[in-house]
Amino acid sequence: xxxxxxxxxxxxxxxxxxxxxxxxxxxxxxxxxxxxxxxxxxxxxxxxxxxxxxxxxxxxxxxxxxxxxxxxxxxxxxxxxxxxxxxxxxxxxxxxxxxxxxxxxxxxxxxxxxxxxxxxxxxxxxxxxxxxxxxxxxxxxxxxxxxxxxxxxxxxxxxxxxxxxxxxxxxxxxxxxxxxxxxxxxxxxxxxxxxxxxxxxxxxxxxxxxxxxxxxxxxxxxxxxxxxxxxxxxxxxxxxxxxxxxxxxxxxxxxxxxxxxxxxxxxxxxxxxxxxxxxxxxxxxxxxxxxxxxxxxxxxxxxxxxxxxxxxxxxxxxxxxxxxxxxxxxxxxxxxxxxxxxxxxxxxxxxxxxxxxxxxxxxxxxxxxxxxxxxxxxxxxxxxxxxxxxxxxxxxxxxxxxxxxxxxxxxxxxxxx
Ligand SMILES: [Zn+2]
Numbered sequence: 001x002x003x004x005x006x007x008x009x010x011x012x013x014x015x016x017x018x019x020x021x022x023x024x025x026x027x028x029x030x031x032x033x034x035x036x037x038x039x040x041x042x043x044x045x046x047x048x049x050x051x052x053x054x055x056x057x058x059x060x061x062x063x064x065x066x067x068x069x070x071x072x073x074x075x076x077x078x079x080x081x082x083x084x085x086x087x088x089x090x091x092x093x094x095x096x097x098x099x100x101x102x103x104x105x106x107x108x109x110x111x112x113x114x115x116x117x118x119x120x121x122x123x124x125x126x127x128x129x130x131x132x133x134x135x136x137x138x139x140x141x142x143x144x145x146x147x148x149x150x151x152x153x154x155x156x157x158x159x160x161x162x163x164x165x166x167x168x169x170x171x172x173x174x175x176x177x178x179x180x181x182x183x184x185x186x187x188x189x190x191x192x193x194x195x196x197x198x199x200x201x202x203x204x205x206x207x208x209x210x211x212x213x214x215x216x217x218x219x220x221x222x223x224x225x226x227x228x229x230x231x232x233x234x235x236x237x238x239x240x241x242x243x244x245x246x247x248x249x250x251x252x253x254x255x256x257x258x259x260x261x262x263x264x265x266x267x268x269x270x271x272x273x274x275x276x277x278x279x280x281x282x283x284x285x286x287x288x289x290x291x292x293x294x295x296x297x298x299x300x301x302x303x304x305x306x307x308x309x310x311x312x313x314x315x316x317x318x319x320x321x322x323x324x325x326x327x328x329x330x331x332x333x334x335x336x337x338x339x340x341x342x343x344x345x346x347x348x349x350x351x352x353x354x355x356x357x358x359x360x361x362x363x364x365x366x367x368x369x370x371x372x373x374x375x376x377x378x379x380x381x382x383x384x385x386x387x388x389x390x391x392x393x394x395x396x397x398x399x400x401x402x403x404x405x406x407x408x409x410x411x412x413x414x415x416x417x
Contacts, residue, residue, distance in 0.1 A: 146407025
């Protein structure tokens with residue numbers, strides 16, 4: 001069977017035909033060149049306006065890289081025509097297998113970008129004998145196509161979170177759709193300021209924002225402010241995960257200070273190796289940790305008391321009626337304010353300040369389940385860890401959209417992978 005036969009089957013163009021196919025050796029590697037010719041009766045298409053136009057002249061032959069066959073690089077060779085367009089002037093023609101000045105065919109770009117979802121960009125480049133740059137451009141192409149063609153209708157619930165992409169307070173703001181049945185990354189923006197988050201709403205549009213029913217966030221002030229302003233009608237829920245992580249941070253602070261104090265006062269270092277014990281939930285203890293915990297319980301330590309407070313607070317999430325949950329929350333805060341443990345008192349104050357938003361958790365019950373935003377954010381972190389070689393937040397944003405955006409892809413006559 002001829003290569004041309006396969007190509008005519010999987011990559012057929014109305015106004016172009018495949019010519020000679022030859023194999024050659026380049027830098028010690030095999031390559032296949034496929035000549036492409038325009039049909040004699042076909043008029044070239046202007047790349048400026050997309051309309052047929054009279055021919056002007058012909059440029060030198062160019063090569064377009066196609067999907068490799070059996071590890072052999074494949075190129076289309078074609079001498080581009082220029083047109084004399086009545087509207088656009090002299091322009092290079094538009095060809096169906098590639099866009100703009102790209103040296104890669106569109107099929108090859110989709111091929112690379114699909115593999116780059118499964119492998120790291122570096123591995124993709126290595127496996128297919130191409131460069132990181134080519135993989136990057138391919139993914140970028142797929143992402144911008146996807147963003148242009150995605151459907152943003154019917155979104156009722158969103159969650160916002162930040163992610164650190166570089167040391168030294170370099171953050172990105174990520175907005176997710178968290179509707180039942182459709183969870184995806186909607187937007188990435190630099191920094192975590194009011195301005196950043198406002199940019200999301202500008203992209204999203206007033207109309208769609210007014211149809212949001214739930215918004216989930218942490219206690220970061222700029223986010224709270226923007227949500228109140230742009231989606232005031234939605235139920236704003238403070239994420240359970242973020243509330244508990246605030247508490248864990250407080251416990252950690254208490255433990256560190258107390259361990260220092262004990263050491264200074266010459267007591268036994270009972271708090272050594274206790275960090276995970278104090279932070280973990282009882283159900284998840286290993287045997288060793290259970291022993292350690294019962295040992296710790298014999299002492300009247302602030303760390304242990306803080307931990308018990310948090311354990312007590314877990315019950316909060318099990319309430320069904322908002323009014324009962326509210327009563328519990330208030331009592332818990334009162335108890336904690338009497339505890340004389342600074343970091344825990346701070347948590348109680350924060351909870352009091354955000355009382356209504358936290359109670360919204362119960363008003364949204366059944367719609368926003370715990371950990372959706374957390375789960376998506378963990379995936380985002382994983383993507384960033386895998387994505388070495390990114391120097392700019394633009395490249396990171398592209399990688400994130402690519403992995404988590406659930407973006408549509410163009411229709412193919414043939415799927416390569
Ligand atoms: Zn034109």
